[in-house]
Amino acid sequence: MNISHPAAADKGDSAGATGTKAPPALLEVDGMTFGYNVERTLLDNVSFRIQPGEFVSLLAPSGSGKSTIFRLIAGLLEPQSGSVTIRSGRPGKGGKNSRLGQVGYMPQKDCLMPWRSVLDNAVLGMELQGVPRRQAIEKVREMMPSFGLAGTEKKYPHELSGGMRQRVSFLRSVVCGTEIMLLDEPFSALDAMTRVDMQEWLLSVWEQYRSSILFITHDVDEALLLSDRVLVATESPIRELHEIVIDMPRPRSYGDTVGEIFAARKKKVLELLHFGQTSSSNANRSSAPVRTQPSREEGIG
Amino acid sequence: MIRTYGPVVLLIIVLALLWEYGVQWFDVPHYIIPTLSSVATALWENRGSLTHHFGVTLGEALIGLALSVVTGCALAIWMHMSKLAQRLVYPLLVASQTIPVIALSPILVMWFGYEMGSKIAIAVLFCFFPIAVGANDGFKAVNRDILELMQTMGGSKIAIFFKLYVPSALPSFFSGLKVAATFSVAGATIGEWLGAESGLGVFSKRASGMMRADSVFAAVILLSVMGILLFLFVKWLESVLVKPNKI
Secondary structure, eight states, X not given: OOOOOHHHHHTTOOOGGGOSSSOOOSEEEEXXXXXXXXXXXXXXXXXXXXXXXXXXXXXXXXXXXXXHHHHHHHTSSOOSEEEEEEOOSSOOOSGGGTTTTTSEEEOSSOOOOTTSOHHHHHTHHHHHHTOOHHHHHHHHHHHTGGGTXXXXXXXXXXXXXXXXXXXXXXXXXXXXTOSEEEEESTTTTSOHHHHHHHHHHHHHHHHHHOOEEEEEESOHHHHHHHOSEEEEEOSXXXXXXXXXXXXXXXXXXXXXXXXXXXXXXXXXXXXXXXXXXXXXXXXHHHHGGGOOOGGGOOOOO | OHHHHHHHHHHHHHXXXXXXXXXXXXXXXXXXXXXXXXXXXXXXXXXXXXXXXHHHHHXXXXXXXXXXXHHHHHHHHXXXXXXXXXXXXXXXXXXXXXXXXXXXXXXXXXHHOTTHHHHHHHXXXXXXXXXXXXXXXXXHTOOHHHHXXXXXXXXXXXXXXXXXXHHHHHHHHHHHHHHHHHHHHHHHHHHHHTSOSSXXXXXXXXXXXXXXXXXXXXXXXXXXXXXXXXXXXXXXXXXXXXXXXXX
């Protein structure tokens, strides 16, 4: 398992995991192994890193242990071997759970408290961190318009649509101010139209705030549209992550999904996932010139 | 208002008429079933002493209910905090409900005396179970995803308890409390039956000794009203304290 991040690759440092010349990654997962029981290992020696300000997607089939990776990074679980390092500069909660409180975790379901208004839900993270209430509310109020939540402060979650609830959930994670955020299939429960809407919205918000994001999804288009890099898991247990750099310019919009670069990168992902095999010989030939940086895909083998 | 309560009011009127004229029609002896009008008369004629007895029984029921909330919640919190307590206490809790409280009552009277104490003790025995079970189930109904989210946010155990477990448990707790509210009246009355100076239980016992069925029914109606009032009070409390709890 050796994935190098782009910075390391640019310097010709092929052994990314030990790359001493590279700037210290914000998140460093090194040789992480985990299984809920002895018979079934979910993660076998998985390594990857995330640089400050990077948007990285983890693409894997459902039920392959993607969410477990997040639970490990967030500090809810401890790896059986290997390590997870977060260089966030904020104090952890001490002891072996030192990662708790260091990453913004946005779970698959919106996880809003039904008995709290939108405003009270959004301040939850800061409340738990001990930020004075007035200050927390002020910060949330300031950010609500850019999240498309203006005027919803006093509403309760059941009065909002699924998309709006996810916005509140994301706002709640963002206002905590962590440098790295983990987003676990946040749009998987939404209908196709709303999902596209939310993806474009996430792009615009992220391009504004630029925190590091690790995004889990099983939607290929979503991963390609949003990310700087896509890590593809092809087998279960997850062993190797195949990296694909999405070198499309930003700001992006949904229109980019019909572009040439997008098509080429998508083809690569589908090949990795063993989809579309029947026409792959033809497709490979026609897309070959577009693959500008084949050397970046290092995980295979 | 009319649409919600109209049918039940109509049903009560029909039943009242059936009672009044059915008893007259079949010529039922007054010591078996008195007519409704004679019950109303008994209510009015004894209004002074009934008010006093009503107050005594209500006091016992309320204190019993309050103590049940304290003991029931304490048990539920203990079981929530300790898995061992859950395994030890929960079966005992269930077993305690299989004991016929009425059979145990004479001993309770010996322990707590003929004063208010024994009535409150019996009311607590009736009430703490639904409250403890309601709160316990409520703690278990907590949303695991929100729990994990709060942990990743670095929330302390105490913060998570008060900000997540308590609000999550409230609906279930109030379901138990509503049941307990009506039980508390029955508990206090049974306590009074076993021997007391005052209270609606004593009043009805004396009346039945004198074959005054009209007075017995008057006391029973007041006890039922008391149960309904306590129930409505808890329901009102719930509407104030419990925010929308479903998505």
